[in-house]
Amino acid sequence: MTQITSSSEQITSGEIRAHLRERSAATLRRRIFVSKVMTVFCWAAIVLAAIPLVALLLRLFVKGIPVLLKSGFFTQLPQQPTLFDQTNTGGVSNAIIGTIAMIVYATLASVPIGIIVGIYTAESDSKFASVIRVIASTMVGAPSILMGLFAFGVIVVQLKLGFSILAGSFALSVLMLPVLISSTEIAVRNVPTTLREAGLALGAKPSTTSLRIVLPAATTGIVTGAILAISRAVGETAPILLVIGGAYAITWKPNDPGSALSVSMYQDVSSSYDSLRDQAWGIGLLLVLVIFVLSFAARIWAARKQKVQR
Amino acid sequence: MNENMVNMMNALEDQAIVDPRSGPIAMRLNNVSVAFNGRMAVRDVTFDVPANNVTALIGPSGSGKTTLLRSLNRLHDLTKGAKVTGEILLGDEDIYSGGIAPTVLRSRIGMVFQRPNPFPTMSLYDNVVSGLRFNGVKKKSILDAAAEESLRAAALWDEIKDRLKAHGSTLSGGQQQRLCIARALAVEPEVLLMDEPTSALDPIATQKIEELISQLKARVTIVIVTHNMQQAARVSDLTAFLLMGEDRAGEQIEVAPTLKLFSQPDDPRTMDYIQGRFG
Numbered sequence: 080m081t082q083i084t085s086s087s088e089q090i091t092s093g094e095i096r097a098h099l100r101e102r103s104a105a106t107l108r109r110r111i112f113v114s115k116v117m118t119v120f121c122w123a124a125i126v127l128a129a130i131p132l133v134a135l136l137l138r139l140f141v142k143g144i145p146v147l148l149k150s151g152f153f154t155q156l157p158q159q160p161t162l163f164d165q166t167n168t169g170g171v172s173n174a175i176i177g178t179i180a181m182i183v184y185a186t187l188a189s190v191p192i193g194i195i196v197g198i199y200t201a202e203s204d205s206k207f208a209s210v211i212r213v214i215a216s217t218m219v220g221a222p223s224i225l226m227g228l229f230a231f232g233v234i235v236v237q238l239k240l241g242f243s244i245l246a247g248s249f250a251l252s253v254l255m256l257p258v259l260i261s262s263t264e265i266a267v268r269n270v271p272t273t274l275r276e277a278g279l280a281l282g283a284k285p286s287t288t289s290l291r292i293v294l295p296a297a298t299t300g301i302v303t304g305a306i307l308a309i310s311r312a313v314g315e316t317a318p319i320l321l322v323i324g325g326a327y328a329i330t331w332k333p334n335d336p337g338s339a340l341s342v343s344m345y346q347d348v349s350s351s352y353d354s355l356r357d358q359a360w361g362i363g364l365l366l367v368l369v370i371f372v373l374s375f376a377a378r379i380w381a382a383r384k385q386k387v388q389r
Numbered sequence: 390m391n392e393n394m395v396n397m398m399n400a401l402e403d404q405a406i407v408d409p410r411s412g413p414i415a416m417r418l419n420n421v422s423v424a425f426n427g428r429m430a431v432r433d434v435t436f437d438v439p440a441n442n443v444t445a446l447i448g449p450s451g452s453g454k455t456t457l458l459r460s461l462n463r464l465h466d467l468t469k470g471a472k473v474t475g476e477i478l479l480g481d482e483d484i485y486s487g488g489i490a491p492t493v494l495r496s497r498i499g500m501v502f503q504r505p506n507p508f509p510t511m512s513l514y515d516n517v518v519s520g521l522r523f524n525g526v527k528k529k530s531i532l533d534a535a536a537e538e539s540l541r542a543a544a545l546w547d548e549i550k551d552r553l554k555a556h557g558s559t560l561s562g563g564q565q566q567r568l569c570i571a572r573a574l575a576v577e578p579e580v581l582l583m584d585e586p587t588s589a590l591d592p593i594a595t596q597k598i599e600e601l602i603s604q605l606k607a608r609v610t611i612v613i614v615t616h617n618m619q620q621a622a623r624v625s626d627l628t629a630f631l632l633m634g635e636d637r638a639g640e641q642i643e644v645a646p647t648l649k650l651f652s653q654p655d656d657p658r659t660m661d662y663i664q665g666r667f668g
Contacts, residue, residue, distance in 0.1 A: 204469060273506040277569070280462060281520030281576055282496025291523065295510035 139364050146361025157327055157343070160352045168354045171362060173329045177337035178313065181248045181323075184333060185312055189252035189259060190305050196256075197263025197301075202289055212264070218257035226250040227318035235322055242324030245333035250318035255308040262304025266297040299384040303377045310373035314366050316341035340366055406648045409439035409626040415580055415610035416461065421475035422638075423456050423465065429638035430456045433475070436629055436644040438580070443602060443611045445625035445647065447618060449662070452631040453639020454614040458582050461612065462498040463491045479580070496524055499573035499609075500582040504589045505565030507557030507572075514553040516568055520576040535575045542608065543571035544601050563594025570601065574609070581605070583613040587620065599624050618663055622651050630659050 146152060151170045158169030200208045200215070230250035234240045270293045278288035316339075324336025325346065340362050347359035416438040423431040431453035438444050446454040456465075463484060465471035477484050484494050499520075507516050515522075517539055518532040526532060536553070540546040545567040549560070557565060566586060573581055583602070587595040602611060602624045615621050621628055628651070629644040643656045654660050 271506070273502055273504060274508060276464060276500075277502065277506045277508070277572075278519075278523065279464065279467070280495055280500035280502075281523055281572065282492045282494075283520070283523035284492050285467065287523050291519075292508055292510075296508070298510070 139360060139367060142357060142360035143364025146358055147364060149361075152358075152361060156329070160354050165352055166354045168352075168358050171338075171340065171343050171358075173327060174338040174340045174343040174362070176329050176331065177244060177247075177323070177326075178339045178341070180244050180331045180333075180337065181251055181319065181339060182309060182313055184244070184248035185251035185255060186305075186309055188248065189255040189308075193256050193259025193308070194263045194301055194305070197260040198267055198289070198294070200260060201264040201267035202293075211260070215257040215260040215264075219261055221257075222317070223254055223315055224317035224321070226254045227321035229253060230318065230322045240334060242322055242336045243334050244323065244330070244337035246322035247319040247337065247339065248333070250322055251312045251315065254315060254318055255312050258308040258311060259305060262308065263297075263301050266300025266304060267293060269300060270296045299381050303381045306373055306377035306380075310370045310377075313369055313373070314341055316345050320345060406646050408646050409442040410437050412442075413440040414438065415440035415479070416612075417476070417478040418461075419476040419478070421457065421460060421473065421477055423453070423460050424472045424474075425468070426470035429636060431460070431631075431639040432634065434629075434631075434639075434641045435475075436641065438610060438612055439627055440610050441606050441608075442626040443606050443613060443624050444627045444629065445621035446612065446614045446629050446631060447616065447621045447662075448631035448639065448642075449633065450616065451633045451637065451639070453633070454616075454631055455584055456639065457631070458584055458612060458614050461580070461582055462495050462500055464495075464500070466491055492524075496520065496576045497578055498580045498582060499576060499578035501566070501569050501573055501584065501586045503585045505562055505569050507560075507565050507568050509557065511557070512554045513549055513557060513560070513568060516557055517571050517575050520572060524576065536571075539571040539575040542574050542605065543567045544597065544604075545571055561594070563590050563597055566590060566594070566598060567601065570598075570605075574605075578609060580610045580612065583611060585614050585616065587615075587617075595620075618651075622647060630654075630656075630662065632658060632662070 153170060153175065154172050155170030156173055157171060158167050160167050196211060196215075200212045227250050230246045230253065234246035234249050235242055240246060274292055274296060275288050278292040279285065283291070319339050320342050323339055323342055325338055325342060326336040327338070328335075330337055344359045344362040344366070347355040347362065350356060414437045418438070419435050421431065421434045422429060434457055446458060448454050459465055460473045461477060461484075463473075465473055473485060479489075479494070479497065482489055484498075507513075508519060511519060514536055517536045518526075521532060521535055526535075537546060537550075540549065545564060548564060549555075549568075552559070557568060560568060566589075570581075570586075587598050590598065599620065602613065605611060606626075613621075613625065625647045627644065628647045630642045630650065631639045632642045634640040643650060643654055643659045645654065650659060651663055654663065
């Protein structure tokens with residue numbers, strides 16, 4: 080203490096202020112310099128990140144648009160090009176129908192279950208609920224081909240249902256389930272506690288509170304999560320590749336072998352014909368557009384709902 | 390100050406201060422303690438809540454005001470590890486004895502929260518009648534009557550009667566809070582708990598709520614938590630002052646008619662608090 084007092088006697092407050100001003104000016108100069116350097120780095124990083132994305136999209140559109148515009152792409156069945164007619168690829172109508180069928184069946188199976196389980200894990204504090212929670216969050220990151228293997232083992236081999244649209248839908252619904260459980264749980268948990276308490280304070284039973292206050296307030300999040308789960312399933316290849324059968328016919332029937340856009344794309348890419356490899360770009364573009372529309376719809380819907388509620 | 394004046398003031402104070410607890414009692418708290426996972430949050434609170442009066446719970450942050458208030462309608466029931474001991478009587482029923490279902494209890498003891506919390510997916514009308522609907526009321530004539538009556542009681546009817554189908558989000562913060570009061574009143578509670586109901590509101594909205602509180606006590610017994618001492622002095626008839634004890638559990642320091650507690654408290658700690666020496 081005494082030392083501080085003695086030294087402070089020699090330095091006047093004017094000197095302190097002058098020193099402070101000088102230092103703060105220097106500090107400011109240094110900060111401005113650092114800020115400029117960091118800005119340059121940020122831009123460099125953004126450009127680096129954008130190059131592959133923009134390049135991919137550009138190529139996708141350049142190569143894909145002519146395929147989409149080709150007559151018969153949406154309406155014809157696939158044709159095998161021959162040496163004499165190498166551009167005769169037909170269309171992908173069977174794959175479009177197959178994808179739609181599989182997505183519809185997988186959605187019908189997984190969305191209700193996923194939402195119910197998600198609500199349960201959000202509302203329950205039990206050990207069982209936390210086990211499900213851990214399983215769901217692990218399975219979200221599991222390699223998707225695992226679902227294909229599982230569907231192959233269960234549907235094709237054990238239940239002897241054959242390579243089929245059903246087996247593909249099964250694989251996709253197993254893929255979608257953990258995503259749905261997690262997104263529903265988050266949506267329900269995001270409902271403010273005060274709403275639940277307000278319900279209880281009015282004499283509502285806890286179950287009534289969950290069903291009539293918490294769930295409606297979580298609907299936006301739940302539906303958004305479901306749409307995103309669907310859009311993820313649309314583009315998946317690995318899980319269905321193993322079990323779908325790859326039929327060249329249009330069919331909605333669950334027990335028929337079917338085709339899917341992602342699987343057709345995979346097959347086209349491995350073809351030796353340029354025309355088929357080009358067609359793969361078209362299918363890729365179609366898938367990206369569908370996913371874009373789905374996630375865009377989810378955003379718009381959520382934003383509009385939110386506006387009504389705020 | 391001359392002797393005359395002192396005598397006059399004393400006489401005035403003696404006259405003015407009537408203990409509201411000399412009238413009917415709505416709730417009795419006997420040695421109420423609240424613990425979370427074995428850790429005391431409120432210890433040994435004992436006082437009577439006079440019927441058709443406003444009882445204020447005041448005290449600094451951490452003194453357990455809100456925790457105590459939430460034990461009065463068993464809102465701690467759903468908090469894991471929360472334990473309420475002691476006796477809380479509504480009339481002469483112990484609310485924790487099991488003789489009265491929590492859902493029934495909570496429709497007899499309503500609550501208004503710190504932040505207005507109208508149900509976001511419901512219209513104004515549906516908000517007000519939600520408590521009735523949760524409890525099984527379906528008749529439209531009864532719902533309509535209850536909606537109008539409680540909105541009038543909450544001084545909101547004239548402002549929103551033309552847009553009952555609108556959403557709660559279209560109201561200002563003060564209107565939302567009055568909507569929540571109407572929602573609580575619609576189930577005809579005997580007691581209304583208010584947890585810092587104006588802390589999220591501007592001064593004008595606060596004033597409206599305070600006026601409303603004074604009007605409502607003819608109809609319902611009110612227990613209000615506030616950390617605004619002026620508010621307690623303005624709206625309440627009885628004040629309970631809580632303070633955090635050495636083991637961080639809230640303790641009751643003094644319960645007295647509001648006029649007395651703010652003019653001649655018995656405990657020096659009360660004096661320190663109302664004079665702003667801590668808190």
